[in-house]
Structures are given as structure tokens and as C-alpha cells.
Amino acid sequence: MKNLIFFIYKYYVFFMFLAFEVFALIVLFRFNNYQQASFLNYTASTSSSIYNAINSTTGYFNLKTLNDSLQVENSRLRSQLLQSYYQHGYTTTTVNDTQYKQQYVYISAQVVNNSISKKNNFITIDKGSLHGVKRFDGVICPNGVVGIVWQVTPYYSLVQSVLNSKSNTGAKIKKTGDIGTVTWDGSNALFAQLNNVNTYVPVAIGDEVVSTTQSASYPEEIPIGKIVNIDRNPEKNAYDITILVHTPFSRLKNVYVVRNLFKESQQSAEVKVLEEEAKDHDN
Amino acid sequence: MIIDILNYLTRFILLVFFQIVIINNIDLSTYVNPYIYVVFIIGLPYNTKPWIVLVLSLLLGMTMDSFSSLPGPHIAATVLMGYFRRFYLIFSTNKDDLSTKIEPSISTKGPIGFLVYALIMVFIHHFVLFYLEAFSFNQFFSTLARVFFSTIFTILLIGLGQLLFYRIAKKA
Numbered sequence: 001m002k003n004l005i006f007f008i009y010k011y012y013v014f015f016m017f018l019a020f021e022v023f024a025l026i027v028l029f030r031f032n033n034y035q036q037a038s039f040l041n042y043t044a045s046t047s048s049s050i051y052n053a054i055n056s057t058t059g060y061f062n063l064k065t066l067n068d069s070l071q072v073e074n075s076r077l078r079s080q081l082l083q084s085y086y087q088h089g090y091t092t093t094t095v096n097d098t099q100y101k102q103q104y105v106y107i108s109a110q111v112v113n114n115s116i117s118k119k120n121n122f123i124t125i126d127k128g129s130l131h132g133v134k135r136f137d138g139v140i141c142p143n144g145v146v147g148i149v150w151q152v153t154p155y156y157s158l159v160q161s162v163l164n165s166k167s168n169t170g171a172k173i174k175k176t177g178d179i180g181t182v183t184w185d186g187s188n189a190l191f192a193q194l195n196n197v198n199t200y201v202p203v204a205i206g207d208e209v210v211s212t213t214q215s216a217s218y219p220e221e222i223p224i225g226k227i228v229n230i231d232r233n234p235e236k237n238a239y240d241i242t243i244l245v246h247t248p249f250s251r252l253k254n255v256y257v258v259r260n261l262f263k264e265s266q267q268s269a270e271v272k273v274l275e276e277e278a279k280d281h282d283n
Numbered sequence: 284m285i286i287d288i289l290n291y292l293t294r295f296i297l298l299v300f301f302q303i304v305i306i307n308n309i310d311l312s313t314y315v316n317p318y319i320y321v322v323f324i325i326g327l328p329y330n331t332k333p334w335i336v337l338v339l340s341l342l343l344g345m346t347m348d349s350f351s352s353l354p355g356p357h358i359a360a361t362v363l364m365g366y367f368r369r370f371y372l373i374f375s376t377n378k379d380d381l382s383t384k385i386e387p388s389i390s391t392k393g394p395i396g397f398l399v400y401a402l403i404m405v406f407i408h409h410f411v412l413f414y415l416e417a418f419s420f421n422q423f424f425s426t427l428a429r430v431f432f433s434t435i436f437t438i439l440l441i442g443l444g445q446l447l448f449y450r451i452a453k454k455a
Contacts, residue, residue: 013333017366020341021359028355028415047350054304117310119417119426122352158352186425187313250310 048124048156051113059253066253073142104219107131107257109139112156116163116189116249123147123159127257130154138217138258144246145169145211145222146255157257162224163189163249170215171224174208176201182209182224182243189249192225194241201239203230209243216263291327295343298323303350306440314429317436320347321408322444324365325401328384329376333369340365356415364408371403389442390449398442405437406430 008015109131113124127133129152139146139159147167151158160167162184169182171194180197194209207227211218225243233240260266302320324340344358351357372381375396389397409430417426 013337013366013369016334016337017362020337020362024344024355024359024362028353028359028418050303050350115307115310117313117316119313119422119429120353124352186422189310189313 048112048126051124052126055110055112062251062253065251069142070254103260103262105132105259105261107133107259109133109157109255109257111252111255114161114249114252116161119165119186121161121163121249122150123161123252123255125157125159125255125257126155128153128155128157132259133157133257134259136217136263137260138211138215138219138222139255140218140222140258141247141252141255143223143248145218145224146247146249146252148217149257159255161249162192162245162247169224170212170218171209172212173197173201173203173227174210174221176203176207178203179212179214180209180241190245191228191242192245194227194243195238197239197241199232199237199239203227203239203241205230213266216260216266217258219258219260291323294326295323295339299343299346302347307350311436312432314432315436316413316429316433317440318347318409318412318433319437319440319444321361321364321405321437322401322441324361324368325404325441326386326388327368328386329372329381330384333366336365336368337362353416356412359415360408360410360412363411364404367407368404371400375400388449389445389451394451397445398438401441402434402438405441406434409434409437 107127109125109127111123112126115121115123123139123146125139133149133152135149135152137149139149145162147159147161147164148169149157150160162169162182165184165186167182167184170179171182172179178197178201180194182192182194184192197203205227209224209227211220211222211224213220223246225245227241228244229242231240231242298320302318306317306319320343323343324336327336327339340361341358344361347357347361348354372387376387376392380391385391387397387400391397392400413426413430413433414420
């Protein structure tokens with residue numbers, strides 16, 4: 001026993017080093033996949049308030065471009081208002097309130113912290129569960145899709161950016177309507193990859209890629225990017241397509257969280273179908 | 284003594300602040316992520332007790348981790364670097380210097396000696412950090428390229444900082 005204590009005393013630096021490393025790895029493994037929320041809870045209160053202070057000063061630098069983009073969006077939305085339509089011809093319609101039910105709710109949010117240079121990029125926004133944000137809600141900006149809400153705390157949310165090697169965004173080619181998946185290979189923040197598009201689809205450079213409702217997180221036809229390069233993947237009978245992302249991730253400021261009110265019913269229907277298919281397969 | 288503590292505390296806060304507010308916002312490329320806060324551990328005096336170096340590494344790593352979305356990598360990388368610091372210093376410095384309060388810098392180790400020391404330390408740190416952040420060995424070489432280019436940029440920034448704050452040692 002005495003020898004053991006002497007041994008530990010003699011090499012206490014090494015044991016300390018070992019203890020610290022084990023601590024770091026335990027923390028890393030525990031929080032790595034799905035428990036980031038709890039870590040965010042620990043640190044969000046302090047680090048986010050510091051980030052907020054930084055943002056409130058640096059926010060002034062790009063006010064002009066921000067105003068311009070908001071103004072463009074406002075004018076676009078204004079042109080869609082009912083008042084801006086001229087009533088052409090006479091039609092009698094009966095307005096039935098139950099015909100339209102709101103499907104999407106938009107919650108405006110500010111980007112608090114953002115990175116584009118890591119392999120797995122996350123964005124922190126200043127709206128959380130108290131404002132109605134839920135996990136897996138879509139996040140968009142005036143230019144296009146941004147990502148999916150990954151973790152929610154009362155006042156902040158962590159968004160898995162499209163620029164994340166683990167992100168899979170359901171997408172389609174606007175012209176033809178063929179679906180695919182947008183992923184990111186982690187090398188350049190301006191370009192993403194569109195996979196799983198079959199080789200019989202007539203794709204062309206310059207085609208627009210937009211979101212679909214298949215993932216239930218985004219509304220239909222939110223822009224994602226423009227095709228800039230097409231390669232044939234001989235193994236998978238599919239194209240390897242590179243797209244230029246529309247969203248300016250490096251200067252992201254104002255975003256909207258999209259809450260799909262029908263998401264649960266869409267997903268429960270899909271789950272039922274999957275379950276029935278599995279049952280058929282068993283029989 | 285108290286002046287020393289205040290001096291290093293200020294340095295700690297300034298470096299963390301500089302890293303978070305300025306360096307982290309420079310998005311040159313996905314392959315270039317310099318982390319210059321490690322210069323705090325690199326520049327500790329020769330006679331700092333090893334356990335103090337480890338505790339400071341832990342604190343520094345924890346501070347940096349609390350500003351990122353994934354906890355752990357900064358702690359692991361900085362503590363490993365802090366542990367290896369001692370061995371390289373024993374190997375590269377003469378015994379008389381080791382027991383003094385001198386800081387390793389371009390004015391005490393000479394430009395080449397200091398750069399080699401900083402290069403080894405930064406490489407250990409970045410290697411552990413980037414592989415833990417990626418958390419997988421697929422795309423092994425793209426992560427290695429990330430380590431490589433980021434190390435070069437960190438060394439460049441550390442070198443500039445040294446030129447700004449220290450005088451180059453004159454050859455005897």
C-alpha cells in the first residue's frame with residue numbers, strides 16, 4: 001500500500017494527465033451524438049450571452065446589405081398580397097374558411113453563432129422552445145434553405161447546417177421534378193452535392209435545385225442551389241451533381257424557423273405504411 | 284507573484300477573446316482553422332510546475348470547448364500538448380535555464396529553436412483536435428490536410444505575434 005502511494009506520488013503528473021484525458025474523452029463520447037442539448041444547456045447561458053454581446057456590436061457592420069435583402073423580400077411578399085392583384089373578370093366564389101388550414105408557421109430568428117469552416121457545422125439561433133421551436137423543424141433564410149433544428153433549449157436552438165457532413169436534405173430538380181438528396185462533402189462552403197439522381201433524368205447545368213416536402217421539415221420549392229457540374233457515377237447508375245448553394249452561409253444573419261403543423265400527421269401516416277410493408281414482407 | 288498571476292490571467296483572457304472574436308470569424312477555407320490560443324501554454328515560463336501546466340491546459344481547453352458545439356476535443360488536445368511540453372523542453376533546453384522564470388520565446392530560444400518547439404506543440408494539438416472533431420477516420424487524408432494547413436497558419440500567426448512582442452536573440 002505504501003509502495004503504491006509512493007508510486008502514484010512519484011508519477012503524479014502522469015496520472016493527472018491520464019485523468020484529464022479520460023475526462024475529456026468521456027465528455028466527448030457522452031455528448032457526441034444526441035446529448036448535445038444538455039451540454040448546450042450548461043454553456044448556452046454564458047457563452048451565448050458573450051456571443052450576443054459580440055453580435056450586437058458587429059451587427060452594425062452589415063446593416064446595409066441586411067436591409068437590402070429584407071427589402072427585396074418584403075417587396076416580393078407584398079406582390080403576393082391579395083391587394084396587389086387586379087380582379088380580372090367576374091367570378092362568383094363562395095369563401096369557405098375550412099378550405100384553407102394553416103400548414104406552416106414561421107418564427108423569425110437571429111443567428112447568434114455560426115461556422116462554415118468545420119467539417120460538421122452548426123448554427124446557434126436565438127429562439128428556443130419558449131418561442132415554439134421544436135426539434136427537426138426546418139430553418140430557411142430569404143435566399144434558401146439553411147438547415148434543420150438539431151437541439152432546442154428554452155432560449156436558444158442549435159441548427160444542423162446544410163454544410164454538415166451528416167446532413168441529408170431532401171431535394172428535387174425544379175424543372176423535371178425528380179428527387180434526390182443534398183449532402184456536403186466538407187471541402188468548400190460554396191458547393192454542395194446532389195446525390196441519388198438517376199441517370200435517365202435529363203439534368204442540365206444551370207438547373208435550379210429546390211426543397212421538397214418529403215422530409216416534412218421544409219415547405220415545397222424553397223431554393224437550395226444551382227447545378228454547376230454533372231458527373232456520372234458508373235457504380236451506382238446515378239449522377240454525382242455539384243450545386244452552387246444560394247444561401248450565403250458566411251454572412252447569415254436573419255433566418256426563419258419553419259414549423260410544419262401537419263408534420264406529425266404526415267410522419268405517422270408514413271410510419272403506418274412502413275409498418276404494413278414490413279408486415280407484408282414477413283408473411 | 285501576484286503580478287505574475289495577474290499577467291498570465293490577462294494573457295489567458297486576451298488570447299481566448301482574440302481567438303473567439305477574430306480568428307474564429309476568419310473563414311479562409313475549410314482547410315484553414317488556426318487555433319492560436321495554444322500559445323498561452325507554449326509561452327509559460329520554464330520553471331512552471333508540470334501539474335500547473337496540466338491544470339491550465341484543462342482550464343484553457345474547457346473555456347474553448349464551451350464556445351464550440353461539441354465538448355471534449357479542445358480539452359483532450361490541449362492537455363496532451365501540455366503534457367508533452369515538459370519532455371521537449373527537457374530535451375531542448377540546458378539545465379540552468381530550466382529552473383528559471385524565463386519564457387520560451389524567439390528572444391530566449393532563438394528563432395529556429397522556438398519555431399521547431401512551437402511547430403511540434405501545435406502539430407500535436409491540431410492533430411488530436413481535428414481528428415476528434417471529425418470523430419471518424421473516413422476521409423482520413425482530408426482531415427490530415429486540415430491538420431497540416433491549419434498548423435502552418437497557426438505557426439505563422441504565432442511567429443508574427445512573437446515578432447510583435449519579443450526581440451529576436453542576437454547571435455553570441
